[in-house]
Amino acid sequence: MTAHDWFIEHRTEYAARALDAAEMSAFAEHLAGCDACRAAVERIESELRWLPMGVSPVTPRPGLQRRILDHAVGRAPGRFRKWSLPIGIAASLLTGFTGWQLGQQASRDPITSPIVSAPARDAGIDARLLALQDTVSIMRQAARVMQAKIMMHGQEGGMVIFDEPRTHRWNVVVHGLPAAPIDTGYQFWFICADGMVRGTRVSLDRSTPMLFTTGMPAPSCKVTGAALTMEPMQNADGPPQGKTLAHLML
Amino acid sequence: MHWGVGVPERPRIHGGAMNVPPDRPLRLESRQSVARSLVSQERESSLRARLAQRDEAALGELIELTTPWLLGVAQSMLQDADDAEDVVMDTFRVMWTSITPAADESQGLMPLLLRMTRQRAIDRLRNRTRRLRLVTALTPSEMDRSTVAPVEPNEAAQPGWHIHTQVHAALASLPPEQRIAVSLAYFEGLAHSEIAASLGVPLGTVKTRIRLAFGRLRTALAPLKDWVP
Numbered sequence: 163m164t165a166h167d168w169f170i171e172h173r174t175e176y177a178a179r180a181l182d183a184a185e186m187s188a189f190a191e192h193l194a195g196c197d198a199c200r201a202a203v204e205r206i207e208s209e210l211r212w213l214p215m216g217v218s219p220v221t222p223r224p225g226l227q228r229r230i231l232d233h234a235v236g237r238a239p240g241r242f243r244k245w246s247l248p249i250g251i252a253a254s255l256l257t258g259f260t261g262w263q264l265g266q267q268a269s270r271d272p273i274t275s276p277i278v279s280a281p282a283r284d285a286g287i288d289a290r291l292l293a294l295q296d297t298v299s300i301m302r303q304a305a306r307v308m309q310a311k312i313m314m315h316g317q318e319g320g321m322v323i324f325d326e327p328r329t330h331r332w333n334v335v336v337h338g339l340p341a342a343p344i345d346t347g348y349q350f351w352f353i354c355a356d357g358m359v360r361g362t363r364v365s366l367d368r369s370t371p372m373l374f375t376t377g378m379p380a381p382s383c384k385v386t387g388a389a390l391t392m393e394p395m396q397n398a399d400g401p402p403q404g405k406t407l408a409h410l411m412l
Numbered sequence: 413m414h415w416g417v418g419v420p421e422r423p424r425i426h427g428g429a430m431n432v433p434p435d436r437p438l439r440l441e442s443r444q445s446v447a448r449s450l451v452s453q454e455r456e457s458s459l460r461a462r463l464a465q466r467d468e469a470a471l472g473e474l475i476e477l478t479t480p481w482l483l484g485v486a487q488s489m490l491q492d493a494d495d496a497e498d499v500v501m502d503t504f505r506v507m508w509t510s511i512t513p514a515a516d517e518s519q520g521l522m523p524l525l526l527r528m529t530r531q532r533a534i535d536r537l538r539n540r541t542r543r544l545r546l547v548t549a550l551t552p553s554e555m556d557r558s559t560v561a562p563v564e565p566n567e568a569a570q571p572g573w574h575i576h577t578q579v580h581a582a583l584a585s586l587p588p589e590q591r592i593a594v595s596l597a598y599f600e601g602l603a604h605s606e607i608a609a610s611l612g613v614p615l616g617t618v619k620t621r622i623r624l625a626f627g628r629l630r631t632a633l634a635p636l637k638d639w640v641p
Contacts, residue, residue, distance in 0.1 A: 171623070172623075174623065174626040174627065174630060175597075175622060175623065175626060178597075178598055178626055179530065179531065179534060179598075180594075180597040180598050180622060180626070181604075182603045182604055182605065183538060183603070206630060207527075209630045209633055209634050210626075210629065210630065210633060211520070211523040211526075211527075211636075212523065212526075212575050212578075212579055212633060212636045213579060213598065213629065213633060214481075214485045214526040214527070214529075214530055215481060215526070215572060215575045215576045215579045216576070216579040216580060216582075216583050216599060217481070217484035217485050217487075217488045217599060218484050218576075219480035219481050219483070219484045219572075219573075219576070220480055220483035220484045220487050220493075220496070221480060222479050222480060222483060223493070223497070226479070226497055227472070227475050227476055227479055229497075229501065230475050230479065230500060230501050230504050231468065231471060231472055231475055231504075233501045233502075233504070233505055234471060234475075234501070234504040234505045234507075234508040235468055235471070235508060236505075306493075306494070412493075
């Protein structure tokens, strides 16, 4: 076999960029001085031009296409544009939560609730503030935010997950959905490598968003995603039986 | 407690992104049906002209049309959604700054973007140490499983799906050992030596499988080469 025979034999792998790095460099160098190989490689590239379409398409995350456009034309996107929707939802939830806490505090004012001592009341407020602070920290330190859009009865809602990898916890927001029909309920699931693991039952009343924090299931469960289903109420501990409304893969 | 049923899992790579039903017959459709499935020749020409004139709306149309496939290419190699997004963003930036009215039209916008994305994904893959973990994590059983991964029903509505199914058919027609080798080399960007190590076969065997696989793929995909999507 001559040196040129090697290049002839490997034209296809070069055209497919499937040679090792050193071989790719050697081939590129050879092409500069070999018209026959260059023409052959161009023909093979043309024949294999659609081969990358062997992959499955991946649905872009919300806002990505806008960011691609901004990046391509050199327009700097807003720093938080990528997460503007989930952050907005979370902010409104936390605002509401804080308001509720203050309302609770006012209702327990010594004038109206004389039996609650000041130290006990302060301790309760401190605990709730710590919990709130913890919730916010998950959102602040989230490595990624995943969103899924859900259409129900012409109404658009969704599920947003803030993934905080340091403590392996998620803040999950379910919003914009109508109250579940009688005898059914929204059910959150972990999608694991070997099946589905039941998570929190999601209570939604009059389209009020729900925020909850969850840790991961047992360490043996390799979580690959999450799902939201509409489950019959009698299905309290079985596998998913209801309609899948959303699923998110990591 | 685990339940082995439920939400359809997104196709995985190893090579989950290359979910090839092994028994799917090889079937090549007409040029017209494929052309309708992605973008007509007229629309391609119009997009090119508008892109050369720096029409951002045209760029937006192209992004909407092609991003799912480009993300698929990048994610299959990088196994990381954020990295894949970066690669696709970079691809469009380079395309936007380099396209001119005199640019070569013979290649087609979609194949050009696919090639650019794949090349950037390869560059990024070869520059990071995480790749070592990917290689060591591969096992033949994982790769066997992935070749029959399910497909989400709504993917069939994706522009370009017909081309996708024909490429799948071509891949499915390969002997399993060749399909795995070409999947790892082409769709996941592994070097031949890495494939040999992960499969536990000699380097020469890997090279032979890949060479034979590409030879078959060239024949199977040749009817597609002149189609202008």
